[in-house]
Amino acid sequence: MTQSVVVQVGQCGNQVGCRFWDLALREHAHVNKRGLYDEALSSFFRNVDSRYVKPAVLVDMEEGVVNQILQGPLREVFDSTQLLTDVSGSGNNWAVGNMTYGSAYREKIVDKLRKAAEQCDCLQCFFLIHSMGGGTGSGLGTRVLSLLEEEFPEVCRIITSIYPSAEDDVITSPYNSVLAMNKLTEHADCVLLVENQSLVDIVNKIKIMSHGTKPGLIIKRNSTVTSGQGGLSGAEKPFDAMNNIVANLLLNITSESAKVRA
Template sequence: MTQSIVVQVGQCGNQVGCRFWDLVLREHAHVNQMGVYDEALSSFFRNVDQRRGAVSTGGRITALKARAVLVDMEEGVLGEILQGPLRSLFSSTQLISDVSGSGNNWAVGHHTYGLVYREQIVDQVRKAAEHCDCLQCFFLIHSMGGGTGSGLGTFVLKLLEDEFPEVCRIVTSVYPTAEDDVITSPYNSVLAMKELTEHADCVLPVDNQSLVDIVGKIQHMSNTGKLGCAIKKDCTIISGQGGVVKVEKPFDAMNNIVANLLLNITRY
């Protein structure tokens, strides 16, 4: 029985991550209708008996807790998570945040916040690892254009290598479009790329413009009634409801595509 830990960094990383958790729960609810805590659920969730404060290793599902660490230097997205439909999956100690953000500056995220929050991040990752019988890999989700995602995200990646050198590190990196409104995003991306090449075992690059184009094509097909049998109108590829908040947001459809990518590579 192997487990994986998801580390979500920055606004984009946490939004994509929460779409991933939502899709995982939907999939398991569909195939595991008896409510049994099985090996598949164990890969990404702990089963906790909240009355006794104990961890259950089998039997009925009592309370699922995600094997995850959520990091952002702004409180917005993490605050929505604690108030949204997925709030029961995370304890407050799994969420690490600040209030001012990284100012779209790779150096602020990497050097300033990295040094400030190093011990807290390491502590939470270690606690998550201690709950695993056989830790197989880390999934890091972040963006390349923002200061926290690119700077602190790659700092966390190096931390994972230092603390758990034998554990595989799979990184999902969302790259900005050429027309990105963050003027520093090209610099952030270049600096983050160097860290990825040195510390990641596998990188799944996701082009933001490609996501925009895919969502546009799906919506066009949906409006013209040409989705066909491959994509249903309310399927999880294009439906963003039920994740971070109950009301669908503009980026949810794009985040869903990335979350589905992660979900498909973690199936076995």
């Protein structure tokens, strides 16, 4: 059975990744009413003592988001030994994430990537989720990307990159994005570019459609496209609606990949 490893880097990458696993489990529960471990789940999870465990690597140089995941409903999905955090963050600086933390944590990151790969029967690809504007997402995210090419040159690397909007209030985000983009062109096999302002526009359109009355132009309010309410995440959080759009994009890609394998 072919499998994929998801690597989540930075605050944005981990928030989007959390939304992805939330929606993926909800989608599977909707189809598989009995909750049995089947071929669809085996593409992303291992069955360990009747518990679904995801071969994934979560990296952030701040503890906040990863700690929320460990304390939330998805805590049983992740292997705590595959999480790597620091306390100070990268200060919205690409060089700090890429060079300082990238060098300091290189061996630990490689070790966790290898362990995640070893858990797969037949590793198909890596999905890396990160932002382009933040220091950890852009700097350390692209450093992890280069390590993936170095350690697993034959394995496909599919990257989901979240770009800052033109009105981003972080003054270094344009520089971080340019420096990160250079690394993406060197080391990525496929890059899915998502821009923050576009996500805002899509969310606003979805809100209008979810309250619409015209046939064919209505989106159900409890749909996984509209929000995370009713899922594992509990109460709606800031950026959840935007992260849902990216999570649905990844769900569609992995769904098509499963169809191809079948």
